[in-house]
Amino acid sequence: MLIVQHADDCPPGWYDEWLRAGGLELDVVRGHRGEHIPTDLGGYDGLVVLGGEMGAYDDADHPWLTATKALIATTIRAGQCFLGICLGHQLAAVALGGEVVQNPRGHATGLTPVRLTPAGRDDLLLGPTRPDALTIQWNNDVVSRLPPGAIELATSPDGAVQAARFARRAWGVQFHPEASPEIFDGWTVAKESPERADGIDVQEVAAAIAVAEPALRGDWAPLARRFAELARAHIPVL
Numbered sequence: 309m310l311i312v313q314h315a316d317d318c319p320p321g322w323y324d325e326w327l328r329a330g331g332l333e334l335d336v337v338r339g340h341r342g343e344h345i346p347t348d349l350g351g352y353d354g355l356v357v358l359g360g361e362m363g364a365y366d367d368a369d370h371p372w373l374t375a376t377k378a379l380i381a382t383t384i385r386a387g388q389c390f391l392g393i394c395l396g397h398q399l400a401a402v403a404l405g406g407e408v409v410q411n412p413r414g415h416a417t418g419l420t421p422v423r424l425t426p427a428g429r430d431d432l433l434l435g436p437t438r439p440d441a442l443t444i445q446w447n448n449d450v451v452s453r454l455p456p457g458a459i460e461l462a463t464s465p466d467g468a469v470q471a472a473r474f475a476r477r478a479w480g481v482q483f484h485p486e487a488s489p490e491i492f493d494g495w496t497v498a499k500e501s502p503e504r505a506d507g508i509d510v511q512e513v514a515a516a517i518a519v520a521e522p523a524l525r526g527d528w529a530p531l532a533r534r535f536a537e538l539a540r541a542h543i544p545v546l
Contacts, residue, residue, distance in 0.1 A: 314360030330536025339372030354389030354539035357396030397480030404455035428461035443483035
């Protein structure tokens with residue numbers, strides 16, 4: 309499995325553990341360090357694109373994003389397995405003809421339940437997810453328009469797209485199923501994060517995430533394992 313990482317503080321996190329437990333070997337390409345983004349997956353079983361503080365249109369400042377979007381589009385059009393997380397989800401939407409905007413509700417930070425749509429409840433990857441499962445949010449942008457043919461699978465209480473299926477074997481999630489409490493602390497508590505200016509008590513939010521860790525692991529480890537199974541199967545998902 310190829311993983312594209314955009315920032316040192318946005319690593320694979322729990323997905324390093326969970327995807328390996330699902331039988332996959334992982335190769336991480338760190339675009340922000342100048343590592344080469346391939347033009348196609350070659351012999352990899354699939355592609356995971358992680359999050360980062362930059363935006364989906366910020367290619368001028370983060371030039372590897374152009375190659376990443378091209379790789380995402382090539383992967384999905386070839387029918388190979390793809391999962392985009394937060395920025396990765398947004399990059400996929402843009403690469404396939406959708407649109408991303410700054411969240412009109414402001415920076416989303418902390419724990420938020422996700423609600424499956426009828427299509428989400430029938431989805432092979434998202435369908436088994438517990439109703440109103442909690443997710444870690446840390447984002448400033450959202451997908452405002454899905455690309456042609458994409459299907460909304462989950463929303464947050466405010467109506468924002470939280471998960472989508474872009475093709476039969478390609479998914480994106482706005483939330484962070486890979487993020488541990490320690491990773492969230494690095495985004496917020498350990499630095500002067502923008503959430504503080506918005507009046508968000510990041511210490512309180514981080515404490516709530518630490519308490520929720522068993523539930524987060526219980527809800528999102530199975531999704532990672534299902535993705536690994538689908539990637540290893542090399543069969544179309546109907």
